Amino acid sequence: MKLSTLVVLCAGLCAAVSGAQTRSLITQKIDDTQLVTLRGDVHPLARPQYDRGLAPDSFMLRHLRILLKRAPEQEQAVERFIDQLHDPASPSYHRWLTPRETGQRFGVAQQDIDAIVMWLGAHGFQVDQVYPSRTMIEFSGAAAQVREAFHTEIHRYFVKGQEHWAVSTDPRIPGALAPAVAGIAKLNDFEPHPAYHEGGRVRSDGG
Numbered sequence: 540m541k542l543s544t545l546v547v548l549c550a551g552l553c554a555a556v557s558g559a560q561t562r563s564l565i566t567q568k569i570d571d572t573q574l575v576t577l578r579g580d581v582h583p584l585a586r587p588q589y590d591r592g593l594a595p596d597s598f599m600l601r602h603l604r605i606l607l608k609r610a611p612e613q614e615q616a617v618e619r620f621i622d623q624l625h626d627p628a629s630p631s632y633h634r635w636l637t638p639r640e641t642g643q644r645f646g647v648a649q650q651d652i653d654a655i656v657m658w659l660g661a662h663g664f665q666v667d668q669v670y671p672s673r674t675m676i677e678f679s680g681a682a683a684q685v686r687e688a689f690h691t692e693i694h695r696y697f698v699k700g701q702e703h704w705a706v707s708t709d710p711r712i713p714g715a716l717a718p719a720v721a722g723i724a725k726l727n728d729f730e731p732h733p734a735y736h737e738g739g740r741v742r743s744d745g746g
Contacts, residue, residue, distance in 0.1 A: 562610055563650040564718035569658055574690065574711040577720070582727045584698050585705040594693040594704050596683035602667075604724040605655060605676045607647040617645050638671040646673025651719040658716065662688035675724075685710075689723070703728050 609617070623631035636644065655676060656666050664680040682693040689710035696703045705727030712720060 561613065561646070561648045563648045564608070564610055565651045565654045565715055566718075567715040569654065569713045569715045571713055573714045575714045575717045576709050576711050577717075577722050578709055580706065580709050580723055580726050582705045582729045584703070584729055585694070585696055585707060585727065589696040589698045590707070591695040591697050591702070594682045594695050596681060596686075598682040598693060598704070599679065600682065600685060600693065600704075600725075601679045602725050603664075603678050603680070605659075605678070606721040606724055607652070607655075607674050607676065608719055608721040609645065609647060609674075613645050620645075642671050642673035647719055649673075652676065655716060655719065658713070659688075664688070685726075691726075698729075705729065 620631060623629040624633060624635070626632055652669055652673060656669070659666055659676070659678050662680075663684045664678045667677045667679055669676050680688075685706070686692050689706075689712065691706045691708045691710045693704055694707045696705055710723055710726065
């Protein structure tokens with residue numbers, strides 16, 4: 540093997556295994572009395588005229604997802620890497636990453652994930668999985684737990700001849716968690732409008 544080829548291969552390997560420095564964004568004690576509101580999690584059809592009242596406390600919600608937020612420097616590193624994927628002169632050219640590899644390089648700090656998982660567990664939720672990309676945590680729980688943890692109610696809605704459920708107000712979370720949380724998905728059963736998903740590989744759209 541030529542020395543020049545070996546240098547290129549080694550550079551590509553180093554680029555694949557080394558990632559942006561991951562720092563913890565949750566740096567304060569989690570206090571459930573110090574809250575911030577997550578805007579935009581109420582579905583547009585969850586309107587008062589369609590409201591049919593509270594869902595039972597025992598009503599189970601599955602596949603809820605906390606969407607995690609990368610640090611600004613990680614987002615910049617992702618953008619640089621995407622540019623390199625399309626640059627024939629880069630050792631990372633077309634070196635697509637799996638979700639697990641993406642998580643290892645660009646995912647939220649494990650310390651932050653652990654803190655959120657522990658907080659969910661303390662409020663009685665079942666944590667079903669942490670996505671390999673380390674950008675989502677999937678969990679399940681009852682309407683009463685949602686009300687107690689997120690300070691919002693699950694209501695029943697009747698829209699266009701169909702019954703649905705959804706939160707009636709934007710959820711609130713401890714301010715200490717907010718730097719690492721982008722939002723909460725699946726807080727209703729209306730037809731979804733995909734904006735955030737677990738992609739198979741890193742592509743130019745950042746999925």
